[in-house]
Amino acid sequence: MLDSKSDTSTPETHAGSFLADRRAIEGLPVRLVIALVVGVASLSVMMGMIGDIDGLSSTEVDAQPQPEVTSPGSQTLDVAVVDPDGNRVSDATVIVRGGSARLDGLATAKSGEDGIASVEVSPELGPNQLDGTLSIDVKPPAGSDFVDERGNTEVLVVSE
Known part of the structure; x- marks a missing residue:
């Protein structure tokens, strides 16, 4: 005190x-x-x-089109759907849309057991347009932990 x-x-x-x-x-x-x-x-x-908890994480898928460069007209694109490790993903829906190249509507296909979707497209270029692109989106299989949030490889359409 x-x-x-x-x-x-x-x-x-x-x-x-x-x-x-x-x-x-x-x-x-x-x-x-x-x-x-x-x-x-x-x-x-x-x-x-x-x-890091598996239940909350998701895995990005990517689309790998073949061919990556094509010409206008009716044709088939083979699109492989792969995970980051390069493993192919089956039962994914591949959607091809017109970018700067025109496409009549959407073209869709489902990837098979081999992870490849064959999409029928008929791209067109405008008058005096030398090239354009087609964009590809992937809808992963339902019930999987796959997502497609990043941009995928575009297909280049070049006039002959």
């Missing part, structure tokens, strides 16, 4: 020195920045652990 005789300061003196003391304010922003950095690092570690 403090002796009242040893503490000769009055409450007004404490209040004045408290108002003049700026040390607490100088350290506050640094502490907030450190807390923010530690919090963001912890959150990223937790999100990484959640992403």
Whole structure:
């Protein structure tokens, strides 16, 4: 317990020195920045652990058309649907749309056991158009953990 005789300061003196003391304010922003950095690092570690759980992760599929360069007119494109390891995916629906090359509607086909879908297309180029593209989308098999969120290889259509 403090002796009242040893503490000769009055409450007004404490209040004045408290108002003049700026040390607490100088350290506050640094502490907030450190807390923010530690919090963001912890959150990223937790999100990484959640992403590693098989039930919540998904696998991107890609479309590999053959041929990648073609000419206008009626033809068949063989599109292989593959996962990141290069394994073929069966029962996926391949959708071919006109990009800068015209296509009458959509062309669709389902990949077989070999992971290849044969799509009948008839691309056309406009007047004075030397080339164009056809875009490919993949609808993964129902009930699988596959997704097609990234862009796939486009087929280049070149006039003869």
